[in-house]
Amino acid sequence: MALNWTDIAVFCGFYAIIIGVSLYKSRREVNSEDYFLAGRGLTWWLIGISIVAANISTEQFVGMAGQGAGGVGLAVSNWQLAGTVGIVLIAFTLLPKFLKAGIYTMPEFLEYRYNAATRALMALITVIIYATVLLTAVLYSGGITLRTIFGMNLTTAVWMIGIIAAVYTTWGGLKAVAWADLFQGGALLLGGVVTFFLGLKACGGWESFTAHNADRLHMILPAEHPGLPWTGVLSGMGIVIVYYCGLNQFIVQRNLAARTLHDGQLGMIFAGALWLLVPFAIVMPGIMAFQLYGGDMAKPDEAFPTLIKHLIPSGMRGFIFAAIAGAVISSLASMLNSASTIFTMDIYQRLFARNASQKRLVLLGRVMTLVFVVIGCSLAPALDDPKFGGVFQFIQQFQGYIWPGVVAVFVFGILVPQAPGAAGVAGLVAGPVFYGLFQYGAPRLHFLLQVVLSFQLVLLVMALITFWKPLPEPRKLPEREGFDLRTDPMVKWAGGLVLAAVIVFYIIFW
Numbered sequence: 001m002a003l004n005w006t007d008i009a010v011f012c013g014f015y016a017i018i019i020g021v022s023l024y025k026s027r028r029e030v031n032s033e034d035y036f037l038a039g040r041g042l043t044w045w046l047i048g049i050s051i052v053a054a055n056i057s058t059e060q061f062v063g064m065a066g067q068g069a070g071g072v073g074l075a076v077s078n079w080q081l082a083g084t085v086g087i088v089l090i091a092f093t094l095l096p097k098f099l100k101a102g103i104y105t106m107p108e109f110l111e112y113r114y115n116a117a118t119r120a121l122m123a124l125i126t127v128i129i130y131a132t133v134l135l136t137a138v139l140y141s142g143g144i145t146l147r148t149i150f151g152m153n154l155t156t157a158v159w160m161i162g163i164i165a166a167v168y169t170t171w172g173g174l175k176a177v178a179w180a181d182l183f184q185g186g187a188l189l190l191g192g193v194v195t196f197f198l199g200l201k202a203c204g205g206w207e208s209f210t211a212h213n214a215d216r217l218h219m220i221l222p223a224e225h226p227g228l229p230w231t232g233v234l235s236g237m238g239i240v241i242v243y244y245c246g247l248n249q250f251i252v253q254r255n256l257a258a259r260t261l262h263d264g265q266l267g268m269i270f271a272g273a274l275w276l277l278v279p280f281a282i283v284m285p286g287i288m289a290f291q292l293y294g295g296d297m298a299k300p301d302e303a304f305p306t307l308i309k310h311l312i313p314s315g316m317r318g319f320i321f322a323a324i325a326g327a328v329i330s331s332l333a334s335m336l337n338s339a340s341t342i343f344t345m346d347i348y349q350r351l352f353a354r355n356a357s358q359k360r361l362v363l364l365g366r367v368m369t370l371v372f373v374v375i376g377c378s379l380a381p382a383l384d385d386p387k388f389g390g391v392f393q394f395i396q397q398f399q400g401y402i403w404p405g406v407v408a409v410f411v412f413g414i415l416v417p418q419a420p421g422a423a424g425v426a427g428l429v430a431g432p433v434f435y436g437l438f439q440y441g442a443p444r445l446h447f448l449l450q451v452v453l454s455f456q457l458v459l460l461v462m463a464l465i466t467f468w469k470p471l472p473e474p475r476k477l478p479e480r481e482g483f484d485l486r487t488d489p490m491v492k493w494a495g496g497l498v499l500a501a502v503i504v505f506y507i508i509f510w
Helices: 005-025 032-040 044-055 058-069 073-092 094-101 106-113 116-150 154-202 206-212 230-234 236-246 249-256 261-275 278-296 300-311 317-352 358-383 391-401 403-415 421-441 447-468 489-508
Strands: none
Touching (some): 032 358, 044 261, 058 278, 058 317, 073 236, 073 489, 094 106, 094 249, 094 403, 106 116, 116 154, 116 403, 154 249, 154 300, 154 317, 154 358, 206 278, 236 249, 249 261, 261 489, 317 358, 403 447
16 A cells, blocks of 8 residues: 555654654653653543553554454454453552552562562563563564555564654653553554444445354354363453553553552543454454455455555555554553663662662663664564464463463462462462463463463462461551542442443343
8 A cells, every 4th residue: 555745744744743742741751750650640541541552552453353354253352351341440459559559660569568589580571571572573563564554664664663662762751651642542543443434334334244244243252262262261361351451560550650549540441441442443344354355365464454455545544554653652662661660670770779860760761761672673573484373362372471470479469468478489480380381281272271270370389388488477568658549439430331331242242
C-alpha cells in the first residue's frame, strides 16, 4: 500500500505533536520520583488510556488477529476479557497495598516482604525478559506489520520505531510516556474501530459476517482444543492475568504513579472498559481478513495487515500508518521506561550505589533506556525466520517461565505472613524449573495447564519451607503517611458495570 506525500505529512505531523507535547509536559523531571513515577501525580483518565496504549501493541494487532484468523477464532478474546475482570479486581485488592507502601517497583515490594535476595532475583529476571523477549518481539511484530502493509524494509521499520520511542522516553520518563500514550492510545483504538467497520462492510454486513463465521464466533472452546481450551482459560489464564495486571512493572508502573487511590482504581477500571473494544477492533477484523483474503495470506499473522492493505482508502493511510506505529511505540516506550526503572532502582541503587544522587539515578535511567533500545532493535530482525511461529503465542508461551513463580511468591507472601525469605527465593527459582520440565516432558499439555500445575508445585515448595522454618513474627511493610485508602462508592459502581458488560459479552458469544 503506497504512501503519498500527504500520508507522510500526516504521519510526521502526528509524531511532531506527540513528541512536542510529551517533552513539554515532562520538562521539570529532576529527581527519580519525577522521572520514574511522574511525580506520583497521574490522574485516572491518563492512567487508563496509558495502560491500554501500553498493552495493545502489534502483538495484538498481529498476534491476536492472527489467532482469530487461525484456529482459535473469537476465543482469543478471552485474554483481553479475562484481563478486564482481573484488572478491576486487582484495583480493589493489590493496588491499595502497593500504593500504601509507596514503592517504585514490584521487586522492591518483595524486599520488604521477604529479603534483598528475592528483590534482586526478580529484578534480574524481569530486566532479562524485557530486554531479550518482550522488547524484541514487540519491535519485530511492529516491523513485520509495516513491511506487510507499506513495503518498508524490516530493519528500517524496527529502528524507526525504536528511535521515536527512545526520543521522548529517554528525555521525560514516565510522564512523557503517559502523555504520548494519550494520543497513541486514542489513535490505535480509533484505527481498529475504523478497520472493523470497513471490514464489516466488505463482508456484507453483520448478519452476513456472523453467518459465514458462525463456527469462529465462540468464546468457549473444547477441552481438547490445541489453541485455547476452556480448561486453560479457567485455570492457568487466571494466573497470567494476576501477573500481567497486578505484578507486571510496565503495566503497574502508571498505577504506582497515581495521584490518589481514587485515580489509581478508576484508571484501572477505565482501562478494563476500553479493553472491551478489543474483540471488535482487533479479533473480528482478523476473522474478516480470513473470510475475504484467506488465500492471499502465507500465515495467519498477516491477517490484520492484509485487511487494511486492501481496505484502507487513499487519504486515510497516513493516519493508519501513525496508528499502527503508535501501537508498537507506546508499548515499547512503556517497556523501556519500566526496564530502566528496575535496573536503576532495584539493581544499581540497591546493590551498588545506595547513596547515589538523584541526578545520577536519572542519568542512568536515560542511558539504560538507550541501551535497551539498541539491544531490542539489534535482536528483532532475527525473528524473521520461516520457522518462527505466531508472535502472540511465542510471547505468551515463553513468559510461562516467569508467571508461576512470581505470582506464587506475591500471593503466598501476602496471604501467609509467616513465609520466610528463603521461601521467596525458592519460589522464584522453582517457577521456571517446573515450567521448563513440563515444556520438555509434557509438550502436548497446553501451556496454560503447564502454568497452573507449575504454580501449584511452587506453592507446595513455599509451604514446605514455611512449615520447616516460619518467621518468628511477620515483616512490616512501609506505609505512606496521610495516604487515604478509602474506596469511593462511585468507583465500586464503575467496576460493577464493567464486570456486567463482560458477562453480557460471554452470554452473546457463548
